Amino acid sequence: MGSGMDPVDLPIPAVIKPVELWTGKQLFSVLVRPNANVRVYLNLTVTEKSYTSTKTEDGREMEAMCPNDGFVYFRNSVLIAGQLGKATLGNGNKNGLYSVLLRDYKPHAAAACMNRLAKLSAQWIGNHGFSIGISDVQPSGNLREEKEKIIKEGYEKCYGQIKLFNEGQLQLIPGSDAAQSLESGITSVLNNIRDQTGKLCMQKLHWRNSPLIMSQCGSKGSAINISQMVACVGQQSVGGCRAPNGFIDRSLPHFPRGVKTPAAKGFVASSFYSGLSPTEFFFHTMGGREGLVDTAVKTADTGYLSRRLTKVMEDLCVQYDKTVRNASGCILQFCYGDDGMDPAVMEGKDGAPLDLPRLFLKAKATCPAGKNEYVSPDQVSEIVRRRLSEPDMTPEAGCSAGFKTSLEEFLDEYVESFRKKHEIFMFDDDQIPAWKEKIVQNIAGVTSRQLEVFLDTCISRYHSKKIEGGTAIGIIGAQSICEPATQMTLKTFHFAGVASMNITLGVPRIKEILDAVKNIHTPIITAALECDTNEKSARVVAGRIERTSLGQIAESIQIVMTARSASIVITLDMSMIQDAHLSVDANVVKESILQIRGIKLKSENIKVLDVRKLEVFPAETDRNKLYFRLHSLKNMLPSITVRGINTVKRVVINNEKEAKTNHKKYKLFAEGRGLLEVLGTEGVDGCRTTSNDVMEVQRTLGIEAARVCIIEEIKSTMKQHGMNIDCRHMICVGDVMTYMGEVLGLTRFGAKKMEKSVIALASFEQVADHLFNGCVNGRVDAVRGVSECIIMGVPIRVGTGMFNIREGGFSGSGAHDSNVELHYGPG
Template sequence: MTLDGGCSAGFTNSLEQFLNKYVEAFRKTHETFLLDDHSAWKEKIVQNISGVTFRQLEVFLDTCISRYHSKKIEVGTAIGIIGAQSICEPATHMTLKTFHFAGVASMNITLGVPRIKEILDAVKKIRTPVIFATLECETNVKFARLVASRIEKTNLGSVAESIKIVMTTRSASIVVTLDMAMIQDAHLCIDANVVKESILQTRGIKLKQEHVKVLDVRKLEVVPEEADRSRLHFRLHNLKRMLPNVIVRGINTVQRVVINEVKEEKEDNKYKLLAEGTRILAVMGTEGIDGCKTTSNDVFEVQRTLGIEAARNCIIGEIKSTMKSHGMSIDDQHMIFIGDVMTYMGEVLGFTRFGAKKMEKGVLALASFEMPADHLFNGGVNGRVESVRGVSESIILGLPIQIGTGMFKVRTKVSSGLGQLTGSGPPHSDVQLPYGPTGTTFPT
């Protein structure tokens, strides 16, 4: 038995990855073995492959492929119900409030039932948005610290040694002195010129080029614009209050960046960045970040930045990682089905009353979910037609559900007596028995 019998690409790749990982000597020839006839290999007298005989490997592959074909879902199976039960039943064993501590600085990431609820309800503003960034050089910790300093938001108050008001008989100003030793230790490329540009670009301060003077590399002077002398004292103290909040380096929506160390058994330790905040596009464009491997747990931000297909993969990956953190293993097909249902309309729709309205559901399906009176009234006023194709509609109307045996209709030949009793139809006319959703019919 070979893989050319309807096996999916995912199953083929997973089987090949398993062989590459555990059968080192089989690495170069596994494609030929899987696609060619086994008899060609027997002629080559392959006696032993990494401690496993050829016959054992052959039986193992045949068992994997035969079990794959035996586990295929039959046509008419209620995969929606199976997928919902497969995810929601293990979710009842989760804790109601769980936080995962990632990295050295213990970053909180929402997990458990609250995280599953955020994903399925398509919450636009999640509790703990985190961007998982991959470095171009993953094994250098100094490089990781340098890139982290470029992403993390740094305020002027955290790098300034002092911010003082200096008043003389002729002038009044604010002198900002930078702590260059701390800036060098934190790998921040900041000097007085960088601080000047940041002050001028900050909204609310309203200063011009001539109002900010660079005295040297570590010191600059801020002179408020000319105004009424009675308001000068108020203006100085207002500037002193606003200057420490000026962002001089990093992304303004990223509150903190944690360097997470991933330990490898036979390789060097790898480092990844966890950015607490939003704006994944700005993180992907940062020098030193591999944008192709950078992701976020915010589904809506991924949709706005990378598209609906990336949002679908994000939903699948977040459900999988949440379940895995609690030691639960669920088949990927169930999570793929959830991701498809939430994104097939071209936007992310949650399983709520607002998302159900946009999924092109019937009136009875919406009424069986939430707010039945409103949906039935709106359907009656607007004259909507119910096609009765779903499970909920069929149960409400008492009709056979169109899954499994309810998908097909049975026709049989009846005697002429039945046709004469009904008063219609020639002898041996076709009659549709009441096994389908339309009931018994007698064609004329």
Template sequence: MSDQSSQSQSLTNNWDSLQVEVAQYINSDVRVPLQYSENTKPLSGFVQRLKGKHGRFRGNLSGKRVEFTGRTVISPDPNLKINEVAVPILMAQILSYPERVSHHNIERLRQCVRNGPTKYPGAKFIKHPDGTEISLTSKVRHRHADDLKYGYIVCRHLQDGDIILFNRQPSLHRMSIMSHRARIMPWRTLRFNESVCNPYNADFDGDEMNMHVPQTEEARTEALMLMGVQNNLCTPKNGEILVASTQDFLTSSYLITRKDTFYDRASFSLICSYMGDAMDPIDLPTPALVKPVELWTGKQLFSILLRPHAKMRVYVNLTVAEKNYGKSGETMCPKDGFVYIRNSELISGQLGKATLGNGSKDGLYSVLLRDYSAHAAATCMNRLAKLSARWIGNHGFSIGINDVQPGIVLNKEKKVTIDKGYGQCIDYIGSYKSGSLDLLPGCNNAETLEANITGTLNNIRERTANVCMNNLHWRNSPLIMSQCGSKGSPINIAQMVACVGQQSVGGRRAPNGFVDRTLPHFEREAKDPDAKGFVQNSFYTGLSATEFFFHTMGGREGLVDTAVKTADTGYMARRLMKALEDLSVHYDGTVRNASVCIVQFVYGGDAMDPGQMEEKSGLPLNFERLFMKAKATCPAVEQKSLSIEEIDKTMDEIIGDRLSESTGTPEGESSQAFSASSNKEGGMETFDNSLRKFIQKKYPNSDLMLKLNGKEHPDEDKGYLEKIASNICGVTRQQLMVFLETCISRYSLKKIEGGTAIGAIGAHSIGEPGTQMTLKTFHFAGVASMNVTLGVPRIKEIINAAKKINTPIITTALQSDNNEIIAKIVKGRIEKTLLEQVAKSIKTSQASRSASIVITLDMTKIQGAHLSVDAYTVKESILKTKRMKLKEQQVKVLDHRKLEIVMHADKKKLQFELHGLKNKISKVVVKGIDTVERAIILNEAKEKDPSANKKMKLLVEGTGLLSVMGIEGVEGRKTTSNHIIEVQHTLGIEAARKKIIDEIQYTMSSHGMTIDIRHMMLLADLMTFKGEVLGITRYGVQKMKDSVLMLASFERTSDHLFNASAHGKVDKIEGVSECIIMGIPVQIGTGMLKVRQSVKPIELTYGPDPIIS
């Protein structure tokens, strides 16, 4: 009996442990009863092999290890062209390219074969057409070389001019991997032109980069056409130029173009020969100074750089205001800060980052790229790189201790500024202590003090920075670098020379780490600048002990921030990419996902390519610049300028003609209709309208002078007046025609191409700037006390479609926005007012079996706050409050400002209940919306002009958009919240879409980043196209996508796989992820097209085929 039971026991035991084994075989993370868990580390189960970053899905299927790659340290070489990369010989001997032997290359390849695998231009293998492969390590390779025939394939070493892909991690956008041409060079680093640092975000402090060698001609061509550096000078994020001069190139250009650099003929010619290795023909211009000595200026040097000889037909026209432009006088700016290039001649201005650097839309390279070609821009960059590297090598540029030594004037001014600021702070503290501080709107005493002191102290640093900029000698190296924009800011200089400034932790002054003080060196409750982390000293003078400690506090925050940020933004970028990867533009202009479900009818509302937009705000063309160019390149000479009527006529002719043929197609019509109906964010008017408007705006002022003078002067002067007028602002027929033609033809080239993987581009464009944002930044929305979440946390909230956000704010418009009293009344209606806030007293009185609470309202306070509250309304709100358990009879109104609440209860409980009730009563909301924290009145007009009409707005902190809109006095139609989910529930899905766009736009712009609105539109459309707001999270993505493989490669791999197998799901392998996993060409871009052939249906014959036919 016992034997049997023990037997069955062991059977169940074994059964269970078998179950455990099987479960662990599949998923080793599965929870196991303790007695079965072995101490030995279990083998990883199937699930573990699949999931996670290094699992089968993400580690082996979505990304694979490849051959023909190399990786080493990078270093700069300005002598290389921007599309070249220097590959060490050692690498070139390992990497190879299979070249097919032909009539043209047979001798060269024979030599390679003879050289074998160890001597540089050599080869590693020969492949015969029948598939046999011969290694060339043996001595017989000389025979193989002689036997080489057409059609054989020689795996030869990498040679000059071979196409390679060059990449640096993190690959945040598509410019992180670009195609270059190889230059085989000695030594061991990969080298490239510094101008290409920006797209890779590379520097040379030990960075390493990867290279890949495409192995087929098709791959090479595609790489060159699509990924070539020359075709990626611009970022598709916003159309700004990304490959541009940096650092030393800017510094030397800045110094060369200084107004007082002069060269005699010898040195001028020498520098001219720098830029083209003395190989290019150069036309030497007449010297700017003819007498007493022949001298050329640095600006003439730049004119040569742009257009070395007369046969070169590049006419650049641009105006740029540099950093040090004095805001008036245009070219006559005394600091020479206004750059004007007319017909490739540098007229005025000292060149700096705005003209030559990245991140601008009307800089030199952008203009070259748009008006001429990528090649023109690239050659110009090459020339500038060579010129400046060699020039600065001779000129010398270094930094020393004397560059950061402040002068007597500077020290004195610094002392004055600091003393003044300190005095101000002490005054603030004094009035804070005495309670006489003028409160800022929405702040209490302490907050006001903090805001004031912080403002003053930040001002000190700014002021000292200005003093530095004004007092340092112009030869000061840090000053030069900061002015031309190559490195450093005025603040950096001020920190070295004058004053380090306020150290902050978490956006505030140093926190109290000890009891009521920051450090034991200070008195308790000390609020003066020194005690809260203001560093008076500069890095040159050295920091005191406490200052140093505060500085480390600030420094650590920065370090922690960057560490946290990378992980956070990386995950965000991954999610964005997974959600957007398969969106592409189809040939009908729609944006669809992989299962051809329409996400947008017309991309961005106007089907324009964001990477090619020329205007700052994202419009396709910068009319102003084009008009200037047309006028400068087509000199009027003998032609007469047109009158208003003539202009009108010409315009009608050309626009009518050209636009009807180019955009009059049904497609064009629809795009216009869409942009009109969806009212795209202001600027996107239809093209011809905006063109007309521009001309109409342009020419009335051209006739102003003619008319004005026509009256005063008789006929004889008219001739010359006309001449001047046409010189000043006339337009000839040719100029107008050229302008309109360029506008129209260029516009039609800017349409987005079918097949563009616009989803991936959009994901990059939003993900990449995320990495540059500091993690936690709080900004002020006009009011000092009102914080809004910004930066990465905010972007995360938006794309997660978070139900609960950190700082929900409802922006309320008022029906009458010019009256402060009305604004206050409305504010009172919205803001939550508790009974204790309006009660003068809440008294309890107690008898033996009954007790009562008498509430006296403070009517002066109520009237002061413009609340319509009296005892009757208070009674109502008490009764309305939940969990109060009071009957109507219990609450008695004594008079309009007094009411009594009577209680009946046991004697024992009475005491407790009375106090409980008293506490509850005091928290009763007598007026306003429960979910609202507070409301702040904002006067928008005041900031600009105090005398102007007031324009009141209410900012409401909290949720409850619907109730706020319902409040009397609120203009409901113009009231909105920054809480996207709430907007969706209250106003609908379209409003939510608009809100997503606006909020991302706002967040990005407050970090000084511009992103083309079309990317955000696409993201917003993707989040809303299912009819509800879906976040870019595992839940949202699951609802957007159908493919199991895609979901499995995203998150929760095993769940999706189990689920799919249980339900017998089918995956059509349409999306990007699936295709990559299966190793099939992706159906986006060039893979979108398929050659189809109509094949006759096969006739099936029944019965066996005849053996002999």
């Protein structure tokens, strides 16, 4: 693994008799620290892809006891547990092996370790080889039987649902009709078959199986890929649904009409090893074609999106007073990302500056207790309070309140966990023996020296992570959002926990947000409830919000004609009204009818007969037109809104279990617009209610709420696709879109309103128009932005171009002494 000249200290063998033997884990310990002169003490914990948690009887998690050896634990450069895979060695992971070496021991240590591993890997692959043959994807007889059993069980469930549907007894999903509920149920069962066969393959294949090894270590492939090769290709989807009908009432002429069985709607039971039947092959090509088309369309969309975002944000730069300004000097942020930290060097989860648990582990490992006394929990609090009151922890020294709070909270958690461990270990003794106390202190305690080293390390690192003046954060932010957007593959996703509600996600959703579209595809209001633990109260509030028409709650609407009068009698279905928890009777219906403008009815035209019956008399006096008027009234009445908000199509009740209490919490998803009306609905907690429609949020709650909405929507869309982007980039985009006091899309129209210079606008779109308007209006261009400087050949005022260089006390011919100005117009 070295050059041959590097000294290597062999560790003590793991097995001494009958012959000296070393383990692979010891090999990795040598790889990180080959000899005693290498002062690299790596302390690191990472959960690999194969990690599964194991818990003790009292609920404590035993991380290092993972049955798959998926918990990687380095202590002082010794690999104690775990198999190293992509999460530790690759992935660009901020908590991976090389990232930690880079931060703790500078680039040389990381590069040397990388070099040793590369040489070792090449040597091993050269000696042993690693290849895939047809035998690797050949299922055993036992696996084949198990697969057939899983598919048979799945098919029986599907047939059972189809039978219930045909008999009209299928239980409906909220917000869906019988056909949609059937499709949703069958799709769920068939997707589960693929997941089950994937798990089966991972269990049954030999541990030396090459595809299995590749999947487990994270280099390529997944359980589904292996399952498709070995066991079952699974359900093919087109537009997020099963195969559509290409012929009359059937997908292919090979099946009877109206059949909804798995095989007739695109389920491929064969594997790629066994080969697909002709119909299965055809369905597979349908799914494949959609993937190709989607990729081609998405590439063009994200390319153009990337160009627009880059163009609008290219001028943004951190100044030396810590503010973020554009080329014309407008302030967008008083402190970049609200804390002035550099996203590129963040370590912790969710963009936190430091990975505090790892640094605490490192401080305890590299500073042995020795003769130092362990400190009590009360002393910990005192040392922390004293250190955090020093000058380098004041706001003037550039320390944010958030960092102080995170440090205090982390150490409070440590104190709490120490007390718990102390109680668990000491529960059987009244008088604690000294040896027991010593063991607990060694496992969970901390000395004053370790605590001081930890605090000093955290504080010095925090101050080194501040963003420098001149950083072009605009272009960095634009690329940080656009690059992951280019990698997004799927267009839509099911709403979390609600099978019936499809919402726009992926590239189309990112486009909607950044273009500030007025009418988004699927507006959804997430309404929090004042009483969120009771399902009945959730149903009552849902009834107040969801639009209920007269046609939905009426048992009959009939024209009654006698010799003297003609009217329409409406009979309400009271049992259905009670089931839906709607407070509706004949008087409520009367008021609803009177509020409709086009009907021209007065109070005396509507007669309430009893609670469930009312009679409507037309206001028409001309007997010749009476019959026509009656029928037009009868056609109009079913669509009248009796309860709820007109613009809300449907409301779905969602419940989630809380991790701590295990209680169900209810909230409502309202599909449609009407945020103001929802906020004013009795039973809705307005302070926790949100909408995904940025423009409606701006109209209802103002520009600050719209900014937060933009940031949260980008964040949630990226998270759905498993992409973690630093929040500071999203905050930057939110500020660019809202700093003018209105929500501006990142389009040619939005750019025009952002008061950009003539050249900057002309270099984007509609070149001739902008140059012509600039000339006609005699506009002056200060040539300060990035595009203008490049076009005019002037140094850009970003990074090292922000300042001039003084020479011998005089202002030299610096970058901006020749203040270039362009004047448009005659002369």
